[in-house]
Amino acid sequence: MSTFALSSFLPSFLSLFLSFFLLFSFREIGCIVRSLGCFPSEAEVQELLAQIEVEEPSGFVHLEKFLPVMTKVLLDRRFRPIPEDVILHAFEALDENKCGYITKEDLVKHLTEEGEPFTQEEMEDMLAVALDPETNTLHYRDYRIKLVVDETKTFPFNV
Numbered sequence: 001m002s003t004f005a006l007s008s009f010l011p012s013f014l015s016l017f018l019s020f021f022l023l024f025s026f027r028e029i030g031c032i033v034r035s036l037g038c039f040p041s042e043a044e045v046q047e048l049l050a051q052i053e054v055e056e057p058s059g060f061v062h063l064e065k066f067l068p069v070m071t072k073v074l075l076d077r078r079f080r081p082i083p084e085d086v087i088l089h090a091f092e093a094l095d096e097n098k099c100g101y102i103t104k105e106d107l108v109k110h111l112t113e114e115g116e117p118f119t120q121e122e123m124e125d126m127l128a129v130a131l132d133p134e135t136n137t138l139h140y141r142d143y144r145i146k147l148v149v150d151e152t153k154t155f156p157f158n159v
Contacts, residue, residue, distance in 0.1 A: 022063035026054045029061065033070065038079035039149070042116050048073070081149035091140035101137040 024032070029052070030045040040048065053065045073079065094102050094110050102110075104127065111118045111126070118126065129146070130138050 023060045024063075024066075026052075026059050026061050029066075032066075033073070033079070036070070036074065037081075037149075038073060039081050040079040044079060082147075084144060084148045087144045087147050088141070091138075091144060095140070100141060101132075101135070101139045104131055104136045104138070107138055 026049055029049055030040070030042065033040055033045065033048065048069060051069045052061055054061055091102065092098070094106065096106075107127075107130075108123060112120075112123055130143050132139055
């Protein structure tokens with residue numbers, strides 16, 4: 001094959017090759033969006049999925065369908081991080097005794113039975129990093145710092 005023929009064939013081949021391999025499960029959308037510095041709720045992730053054409057019945061999303069939706073999200077600066085004072089206020093609302101910590105039992109109860117419930121895996125992951133191993137409690141004034149995202153250092157908000 002001549003260099004000219006190869007150079008005209010290559011872009012089409014690469015496009016076809018990439019479109020075939022650049023797909024992912026719809027279950028990964030939330031993780032992908034959050035890794036881009038956006039923080040949607042699960043309900044908002046479902047709204048995004050509704051805007052993206054998901055291949056039925058495989059449940060896969062082509063990158064070419066995802067990119068325009070995600071580009072708009074990034075340009076519109078949607079799903080911004082939750083400010084530190086709001087995080088603190090949320091923990092204080094769960095601290096019924098106003099003692100500065102939440103017991104493991106209360107935390108599990110609140111986060112799995114109310115609002116947008118955590119899955120078992122999400123709860124286990126959070127407990128592994130959030131609880132004080134000696135007291136089995138969440139000292140939320142210390143923990144909230146781990147949850148705060150500095151928008152000046154987070155892509156895409158620093159553009």
